[in-house]
Amino acid sequence: MSKTFSKDDNSVVVIVGSGAGGGTLADELTREGVDVVILEAGKHHTQEDFENDEWAMFAKISWLDKRISAGGWHHTETYPNLPAWIVKGVGGSTMHWSGLALRFMAHEFKTLSTYGKVPGANVLDWPISYEELAPYYEIAERKMGVAGTKASGLPPMPPNNHYKVIEAGARKIGYKDIVRPVASNTRPNDGRPACQQIGYCMQGCKIGAKWSTLYSEIPRAMKTGHAELRPQSMVLRIEHDSSGKATGVLYADKDGNQHLQKARVVCVAGNSIESPRLLLNSASSMFPNGLANSSGQVGRNYMNHTTAAALTINPGPVYMYRGFDIAAVVSDEVPNNPDRGFMGGYHLEGLALHLPFAAAFMKPGGWGREVSSALEKFDHMSCVWVCGEDLAQEENSITLHATEKDQHGLPIPIVTKTDHTNDAAMRRHGLAQWRKLSEAVGATRVIDMPPYPASHNMGTNRMSEKASDGVVNKWGQTHDIKNLFVSDGSQFTSSGAANPTLTIVALAIRQAEYIAGAMRRREL
C-alpha cells in the first residue's frame, strides 16, 4: 500500500537515493512511523530484468552519466570517463555489490590517534568509536542476513572451488584469519530464498538470495504506508530558507520536468560522487561554496580503497565463477603493522570474474599472446581483489567541471585521485602476498591487474568532531544545517580495509534512530 505525498507536504523526510544508505534509512524511519519520500535518479528494475550476463547488466544498471577521471591514478588512462563503477537504479549499488559484509576494526575509527599525523594525508579520527557502532553492526548483520554471523544465525556460506583453492594457499603461507561473512541467505530467510550458487552476484542476484534494498528495505518501507518511491527523479539542488534551513529539493522527472518537493528533513544518500556534487550544485547567495561547506571539506578527502587485482593460473581447473562471487577472504593483513612499510591494512578478497570481464580487466589496453594465452586458462583461474585502507587526502576530490554540463544542465563531476606513497606500498605488498599464496598451491602464472573502476567511494562529506574538519557530525547531520543529513559512505572519515556496505547500513540504522527521536522531540 504505497502512499502518495503532496509536493507541498513539508512534513516529510526526503531521502535522495535508495541504495544501502537511503534504502535502509527509509526502512528504519517508516518503522518509526515517519513519512518519507524517496527520490531515486535511476529506473526501477526488478529481478525479472536481471541477466546472468556481465556486459548486459553493466549496460543496464551502471551509472553511465559522464564523469571525468583526473589526477595521478591509473584511471585517467584506463577508464577516463568511468572513474567509478556504481549503479543508477532503485536499490542503488546494493544490486551490484559483492555481498561481502565486513566490519571495520576498532583502530580504523581512530586513524589519527593510531597512525599519528601522516605527511601528505589528511587523516582524522571518526567522532564515533567501534564500541558505539558495534550494536548497529549487529542489527545490520541480522537485517541483511550475513551468513556465518551470530547476529543472523545463518550458517556460513559453503566453500566453493574458488574458496578452497585460495584457502589452501593462504594456510600454506601461514595465514589463519580466513573469513567469508557474506549477506546472502544460506537458508530461506526474511522472505527471500537460499543461495543456489548461481554466481553472477554482481549482476544483480536473480533469485534475491543476496541482500539488496531493491527487494528488502524498499518494499518493506512501502508496505508501512509511510513511504513513496519516485524513480527516475534526479535531484538537482537542495533549497533553503532565509534562516539557512533546508526546505525541500528541486528534481527532474524522467521527462525532464522539474518539481519542488518540500521537506522537513533532507537526507542525501547518492553515493560519494553525487552527494557532494549535489551539495556543491546547491550553492546560493547565502552559501556561495555549496551547502554545508563552511569547512571547505565538501567533495574533499575522496577515498576509494587502495586496490589492485590479480588473476592466477592454477595447476588444475577451478571454475571460479561457480557459486557465490566472493570466495575466501584473508584478513590477516588488516591489523595495523607499520613494519610492513605502510599504515593501515588490507584484505585479500577472492572475487570471481567471468570470461568477458576477465578479458576486459586483466590488462586494459593489452593484446597479443600475453593476453590470449592467459585467457585460454580461464577455467584454471582464481582471482583476488586487494581491498586496503586509502588515506584521506584533501586534494583527492569531487569537483564541478567549469564548462561541461550534463543532460540536466548541471556541471559534470571531476573525480580526482592520486595515490599516497602509503597506497603504493600497500598495493605492492598485497600483490606480492597474493603471488606467494598462489604459488603455494602450484600456480604457474600470476597476472597483476590494475585497479577496477572504483566501486567503493567514500569520504567526500566526512564526519568530524569539529565543524572545521569535516561536513557532518557523529549522526551524519551536517554541521551547518540542522535538518540536512548525509546518509551514505561519503560520511566515512576513514576508509578502513572493509567493504563499505555493512558500515553504511549500520550508520543509517543509527541515524534513523536519531532522526526519529529528534523529530519526536521537535528538535527537527
Add this chain to the structure above:
Amino acid sequence: MNDDQHQSPPAQGMRVPEKRIAVSRRAFLKGSGLAAAGVTALSAGSLMVPAREALAASFTHLGPGVGKTLLVMARDIFPHDKISDRFYMLAIEPYDAAAAKDPALAKLIGDGIAQLDALATAQFGKPYAEVPTETERLTLLYTIEHGAFFQKIKGDMVTGFYNNKAVWPLFGEEGSSWEKGGYVDRGFDDLDWLPKA
C-alpha cells in the same frame, strides 16, 4: 581438445566440461561449406577451416580485401590457435554494415589499412595480410598500436570476440546458470586436485 589433459593432474571427481562447441548441422554446413551429414557436435580443432576469402566475401561494402585484412588483424590481436576464423569473423563483420552508415568509421578503417599495408609493403614487399609469419606481422602492428585505427579494432575485439557466447565453451566458461538452478548441484564445490592438508 581438452588441454587440461596435458598440464593438469587428473580431475577424477570434478565436472570438467569439454572445451568444444556444439554446432547444429545447419549452422555447421553454413559455416564450413562441408557436407558433413549427421555431425552435430565437433571439437573446435576439427572444424574445417573455410577459406578466408570465402568468409571475407561477406564484406560487401568495404570489400573482401578489407574483410580479410581485419580478419588477420583480429587473429593477431587475440591469437587462439584452436579457434577457427569464423569466430573472429563474427567479431569484425559488423564493421561492414556500420561503415556503410558511418563515413568516419569507413575512413578510419580505410586509412588505417592503407597505412598498415604501406608499412608492410615497405618492409616485406607485400600487404599486411599476405605477410606470412605472425612475428613479422606483429612488428607492423607494434608500429601502429597507439593509433586510433588499431585502438578501435582492439577495443571492439574485447567484447566482440570474448563476449560472444559461442566461443565461451572453448574457454571453459559455462555462462548463464540461473535457469539451470545454479551450481548448487552442479559442481560448485567439486575441486579435487588440491593436496590434502
